[in-house]
Amino acid sequence: MSRYFTRLKKRRVYSWIGGPSFIDRKLKHMFYEGLCIKTDGNTNTGCIRPGHYILIEGDEDRSYVAKLLKLYDDGTGTRSSKHAEVQWFVRFHEVPQNKRKRLGRDPHPNEVFLYEIPNCDSDIDAETIITTVQVQHLEENSPFPAAQSQENSLYVKLSWDGKSFSPVNLDLLLQSGGKPVLPASSHTDSLPKPDLDVSRGLAVDSPSRPTRSARQQHSSTSKYSQSKELSDRQPSNVISTPTARKKLQLSNSVKPPGSKLTRDDVLAELLDEDRAVSSLEAEVTRRRALASKPSSSPSKKPRDLCISLSPIRGGQITQDHQLANGTQIGPRLQPEELVKRTLKRESRAESTEGETPSKRKDSIKIDAPLDILIEDGGEVGGPVVAVTPRSRRKSAQVSSARIQQQLNYLNRKQSTDFDVDDDEEDVFLPTKKDLKSSSEEESESVTGRRGSRSAVPRTPRSSRKAPSRTPAKTPNKTPRRTPSKTPVPRTPRTPRHATPSIPSRTQPTRKPGNVLEEARARLHVSSVPESLPCREQEFQDIFNFVESKVMDGTGGCMYISGVPGTGKTATVHEVIRCLHHAAEQDELPSFCFIEINGMKMTAPHQAYVQILQMLTGQKATAEHAAALLEKRFSTPAPKRETTVLLVDELDLLWTRKQNVMYNLFDWPTRRQAKLVVLAIANTMDLPERIMINRVASRLGLTRMSFQPYSYKQLQQIITSRLNRVRAFEDDALQLVSRKVAALSGDARRCLDICRRATEICEFSSQRSGSGLVAMSHVMEALDEMFSSPYITAIRCASVQEQIFLKAVIAEFRRLGLEEATFQQVFRQHLALCRVEGLSPVCMSEGLTTCLRLGACRLLLLESSHRDLHLRVRLNVSQDDVLYALKEG
């Protein structure tokens, strides 16, 4: 619904209402009561005041939702001097991709979540405000209202604190406002209307939209016109509201005697109006249950209804207490249609007839939501619909009892549904049907959710709404539930993303049986150690870097270099693990971590695709992904969590123009991006060697170099991994670590050697029986891995091959060069054969011998089509060859 707002290119003019109400002399901030928005080409102006819910220009064609807390001018006099302080709400698609599952259900398209992450930038430019919006709070368990044509209202059920969804703390919702939740209803300038009208015109961009809205229009003509009518009569309401507000505040502060102040109570207080509504509703349903004739419309007896309100309410408070902690979600009624209508009638009656003291409170409470309702572009609105548990209970009882017997009736009546709906006079019949249908649909969706979700049998009724309804969706009349919007958060469900896995094994893996096997399992590089010894300093540095960036909500780059196997990636992962832990403990704002690896993509540009996929779950081509990311990181989004991006094997992302690297290091420099990039590569001077200046400059000088492990560190690593499993003699460990430290300082190598040594030990211990890995085993393992195979290979070669090698050396000596042609060598070869007393070989055989030596790279050869003129070089030193041959 909000997609079109940014496309709305019409300029809006903002101006303060009245003079500053309060001036902060220190900050030179002038606080205002309201902001007036005037849209070009439209004479209507709209007013926004603190306490209103507003839409703010956002990125990706969607507007942000927030509640306005304060309006002030920072006194600089520039264009962007108007500021606003807001309490943010997030839409579902703004929740990080990987955490969306925590909601545990499909989000309502109009659902928003209270954003409860601290130190989020709540100060915005007031001129990004688009319009007001209606946000209403719903109970966690209550269904989304199925009201028609409520495209402009959003629903809050839960709050999002970066880790989990939890029920909205209403205190917070209230306090943050500093004023009552209810938007100040006295200023009903019908503000959003012009904007909405404009936008509605623009909004018709998805193919399915026109038909749907047309249908809605069709089905809701009656209500629409009715509410319009209402809004026309509005002035009479306005008079009564100021007192209403005061009263409300009063009732909020004063607790009913004897009732505990549970959250539900606060809620109850808050939603007093809802209670009134629901009591009404309950009354209506009760009455209806009693009524013998469905056509006994309450609209015809508004006074009756009003009188019956207070006693029922009293009863329901007690009911509420019983229900407070109940976890019932049964088939329940949603008779919002009915309630709405009755309400309207009632309020109309009230506003015309004045208030009698006895029911004053109630009527006021009904009044307030009505104001919202009217303010909201004349559309029948949310708070009225918000159903609290108490109403649900009663209506549920009634409805469940009646669903069965009414089903048949319904089926029969279905065909006439439309006609009846349009009939203004006969209000009750269609509403009743609506009531039944919604409850029925609720139960249907409940079963659908419990079951496999697929193929929920459609009731006959549903044929009317068939086109865009998904089985799991509760509200059946959600406005503007266009296909273009709903699929967005659900893209991962498409079969394209189905990720296969290696089939699982039929037999369980065997657990390590003895000490050596245990040691081997622990020494495997893949086993994740409890801690990373010997990298404390590096760990701390990286940790501090990332932590500070996440804390401040800024971005930055860090370059980490080091030879392979020095724990770069492992350390970063450890840091991230710790930070995640800290974030879970609320010591840190939550952040999202994504990782790309230059080696794990086929081309540097794939980096964009992978980052985008991990951030948002979207799939796109490289160019498109780059554009989307560019947009994402350049538009302000105060609610966005910091992204920590690990770029492994950075050098593989090198392209001729280096734009991948450039972008990766440019995004963190943007203020809004909140991106921390940790780049890992092997060479210390990579920025200087391969990066052009503008890239290297953006990478900055935050660098860290991982030194190869020293032998002590390697020893410590093995010891910590073994963790008191005694499998190695100390000398053996020392030998391994010294050897590896001398060669490369690669921890992987060290672990592999140790693992091999345990194997050798196991083989030999089957004969001898000492359990520990001794020096000899380690030596054997080292020999296996590091000894050059050339000498053994020469010794194992056939006689002719050995002679040929000798001939090569002889020819080299003769020529004084390190290169000879095959023909020359072969002559020597024949001569040597004679000396050795072997029968001379023919040329073909000689060549085969030569090529065989070339295949195992004892010789370096040209390609064999040069035949006699093949140039031959040795790949081993002459001394090695002579040494090997002498011994043999």
Add this chain to the structure above:
Amino acid sequence: MSKRKSKENCLTHGECISQAQRMLRERFCHQKIPGKPFGVESQHKHLLELLKRTAVHGESNSVLIVGPRGAGKTMLLNCVLNELLEVKHVQENVLQVQLNGLLQTDDRIALKEITRQLHLENVVGDKVFGSFAENLAFLLEALKKGDRSSSRPVVFILDEFDLFAHHKNQTLLYNLFDVSQSAQTPVAVIGLTCRLDVLELLEKRVKSRFSHRQIHLLSSFRFKQYLEIFKMQLSLPEDFTDRRFAEEWNQNIKSLCEDRSVEDVLQKHFCSSKDFRSLHMLLMLALSRVTVSHPAIKPTDLLEASRLCTMDSKANILHGLSVLELCLIIAMKHLSDIYDGEPFNFQMVHNEFQKFIQRKSHSVHNFEKPVVIKAFEHLHQLELIKPMEGPSVRTQKEYQLVKLLLDNSQIMDALQKYPQCPTDVKQWATSAFG
């Protein structure tokens, strides 16, 4: 039973022979050697234990089997795999992926092949695979999803491993080794290569991820063992259909091994190479001489086979040349002697030939120049001479520089054996300056 036995005995001699031949041919061509490979017990054990740990414990491993061509690398691996798959629960668990560097010439093809062999291509519907990038991401994700205890271990066999190291960025190797070093689906990466310097081909980060286990198969056996292998490979198994024929055959093979001339042949062969394939070649040739009338391998057969094996291919070609072509070859030999291996062109060869003709006009017919050119071209086609420049360089045919691809010894040998070679030509060849 008795009937069957009599029926077995009824197998004609010819049937027995053809059956024996089929069985042995299968051995030699498909490298299906009965029993364990010879002389590589420790390597065999190492590899078997390694694969067992992957299959049973879900431990990831990587290993390279290095050895010269024909040293029995694939034979060893197949033997180990067969042994491993005999265990039932291993057979159910282990997945195998066989790749060959000569077939999967780049990573894209290799990835598709892996996906196909893992039967993953149907998981995403019957959708044909998209881009290389998608493919890689898909496969990596699939491997990443698994873990040590629950996924079936995958054995990757990379034949001609060194060729994979030439793929761009060594992406495939990096990822396979990376999986083998991280807690993902258990894999065993087995590379087979004949290059001793294979580790130097790996990029440093790929190398670091490789476990550095190398199994060297260097065929370090002696001649005695070689004889044993020879005997083993020619012997018919116990369960051969016709027991009597098999006994006779095996008896014959035994006596063959004790024959002096056979031993000489084998010794010579052993000296020239320890390659199993060349031995199989020799035995194939000998085996194919066995017929009904010649029911067993005789020492002469082996001698003949050995002669065929060790024959010089170019000398054979020389035997089929005409006298004119032979004369040209001799002229070229003289030229390369005079100019010490420097290249020459047709005109020079022709001049040399003309000089010879003028001197010995009575013995050799004088040919027209076009005929000589034709003969020269024929030599070119036989690749006995090789042009110095590529075909792109346009020079006149007569002046194109060529080199002779024959050694003097080859020419002299061929002349000795050439039937009815004119003596003048022979003399011309031996005389230093004709």
